[in-house]
Amino acid sequence: MVIFLQETSNEIAFTEEFVDETTIHRYQVTRLWEQDPAFFLDNPALLPLAPLTQTDSPQALLAQVAQRVARIPDRDERQNIAGCTEILAGLRFEKDIIRQFFREDIMQESVIYQDILLQGNKQGEERVILRLLNRRFGEIDSSLISRIRGLSIEQLENLAEALLDFSELSDLVAWLEQK
Secondary structure (H helix, E strand, O other), X not given: XXXXXXXXXXXXXXXXXXXXXXXEEEOOEXXXXXOOHHHHHOOHHHHHHHHHOOOOOHHHHHHHHHHHHHOOOOHHHHXXXXXXXXXXXXXXXXXXXXXXXXXXXXXXXXXXXHHHHHHHHHHHHHHHHHHHHHHHHOOOOHXXXXXXXXXOHHHHHHHHHHHHHOOOHHHHHHHHHHO
């Protein structure tokens, strides 16, 4: 099964078979923009996909999805579904419209949202550290870059402080060996 989230006229979204020299694959294609939203609105696990389904009134559909999410009794489940819904709704709506219907604090408490933030913070830390190291020691070897990218956010923060004391690239290597 292949699911297309955003409306497109690309022929691949209307193809149900892949053929090459050695294999043929047949699959079912679901284009969300053609699907009845009722099916998605009736199942909490499918609510994140509901804003992408067929409708004449996208904002009314988003409001309906938000109401259904708000009625989920379990707080953790509600937060996670709200976070996923907001992320996928971003494929169709501007963030201001999404925020009209979903409280921002719910999304911020979602584990999905927290993971996205953590990854963004980690990438930012990596970028700054690599820029500082490149400026101080010239281009850094790709194996060292890979090792730096493998560090946790806490280790990256420690490296950011430690690199202020590095006088040679060998100091970085020694620091990484201790981790």
